[in-house]
Amino acid sequence: MNTWTKEDIREVYNKPLLELLYQAATVHRKHNDPREVQISKLVSIKTDGCPEDCGYCPQAARYHTDINGNSLMSVEEVKGHAQEAKDMGSSRVCMGAAWRNVKDDADFDQVLEMVKSVNQMDMEVCCTLGMLTENQARRLADAGLYAYNHNLDTSEEYYKEVISTRGYEDRLQTIENARKADLTVCSGGIIGLGEKDEDRISMLYTYSLMRPQPESVPINALVAVEGTPLEEQNPVPIWDMIRMIATTRIVLEHSAVRLSAGRTEMSDEGQALCFMAGANSIFAGDKLLTTPNPEFNNDLALFNKLGLVPMKAYKKGDKPKINEAYKESPESKEKIKWSRPEHKIERNEAAKQKGKKVRKVTSVKEL
Numbered sequence: 191m192n193t194w195t196k197e198d199i200r201e202v203y204n205k206p207l208l209e210l211l212y213q214a215a216t217v218h219r220k221h222n223d224p225r226e227v228q229i230s231k232l233v234s235i236k237t238d239g240c241p242e243d244c245g246y247c248p249q250a251a252r253y254h255t256d257i258n259g260n261s262l263m264s265v266e267e268v269k270g271h272a273q274e275a276k277d278m279g280s281s282r283v284c285m286g287a288a289w290r291n292v293k294d295d296a297d298f299d300q301v302l303e304m305v306k307s308v309n310q311m312d313m314e315v316c317c318t319l320g321m322l323t324e325n326q327a328r329r330l331a332d333a334g335l336y337a338y339n340h341n342l343d344t345s346e347e348y349y350k351e352v353i354s355t356r357g358y359e360d361r362l363q364t365i366e367n368a369r370k371a372d373l374t375v376c377s378g379g380i381i382g383l384g385e386k387d388e389d390r391i392s393m394l395y396t397y398s399l400m401r402p403q404p405e406s407v408p409i410n411a412l413v414a415v416e417g418t419p420l421e422e423q424n425p426v427p428i429w430d431m432i433r434m435i436a437t438t439r440i441v442l443e444h445s446a447v448r449l450s451a452g453r454t455e456m457s458d459e460g461q462a463l464c465f466m467a468g469a470n471s472i473f474a475g476d477k478l479l480t481t482p483n484p485e486f487n488n489d490l491a492l493f494n495k496l497g498l499v500p501m502k503a504y505k506k507g508d509k510p511k512i513n514e515a516y517k518e519s520p521e522s523k524e525k526i527k528w529s530r531p532e533h534k535i536e537r538n539e540a541a542k543q544k545g546k547k548v549r550k551v552t553s554v555k556e557l
């Protein structure tokens with residue numbers, strides 16, 4: 191495994207685009223079958239009402255967006271979504287809940303049952319549930335979880351310009367907790383948050399230092415949603431996305447690179463170049479948690495045009511065995527010390543105040 195310095199990564203990132211693309215495609219072919227792309231299905235098992243203030247997220251309760259929230263889905267509903275996705279060629283299901291952190295309660299017990307059910311359908315199961323203790327990570331692993339997703343989003347330096355309700359170290363701690371339970375890690379970033387190239391480089395540098403490095407690295411382009419503090423961000427140019435995917439492929443050569451949010455804004459040709467640059471996974475389905483995503487059929491048509499085939503489950507790892515111990519919730523001695531940073535972000539505060547006003551007007555109308 192290569193040891194990268196920030197300068198090395200900067201040099202790769204700044205290469206002339208076609209040269210970068212060629213190098214990334216070469217690295218990609220060394221470790222992967224370039225025709226195979228994993229189709230993953232993202233299911234929002236609990237939408238909206240999150241207490242955090244991530245500046246890009248329409249599910250943060252403090253902003254005023256048009257998201258329809260729901261309470262936790264039933265296990266049967268999740269199985270239905272998983273089966274539908276599997277029938278379309280999907281081999282991985284990622285279940286997302288808009289929580290700050292996991293709590294040892296009945297909702298978590300229900301998520302554990304979802305994990306077990308999808309594992310039994312022979313699909314890779316990933317969860318993204320917020321911050322997580324080691325004990326909770328172990329219970330998820332026992333229920334058959336394959337991967338835990340927790341994105342660093344951006345560089346440590348820029349992170350505090352986007353999120354003020356928790357610190358970067360909490361993210362790193364959760365990733366470590368997942369690792370201690372032998373879960374594979376899915377962790378990536380979002381570009382278009384207003385960060386500089388240097389922040390993208392710095393985030394990749396952080397991932398490059400991890401041992402092991404994340405098995406899966408989603409690269410998202412911001413989908414600017416009205417009502418969030420980042421609603422006025424300009425769309426990410428496709429060339430930035432290709433550059434970021436290619437650099438990720440070269441720096442994290444063993445990881446699956448996931449072309450994630452923002453695909454509705456990308457042409458088929460743009461996506462083709464992302465696959466060329468080493469992306470070997472997409473999320474399919476008309477919604478990505480709450481933001482629009484291409485229809486399954488459009489993706490399959492694109493696969494046909496490009497000669498791509500859906501990747502089978504567990505290509506890079508064994509299917510986790512289920513250990514019924516997941517049902518027990520042993521008295522945890524873990525002290526949970528998630529941070530509550532003091533600082534505030536002006537634009538997050540402004541969006542919160544605006545949301546409050548809109549809610550007030552709505553309630554007067556309702557009277």
Ligand code: SF4
Pocket residue numbers: 240241242243244247248249250287288289290320
């Ligand atoms: S990104 Fe996750 S943690 Fe942040 S506000 Fe949205 S749901 Fe909450």
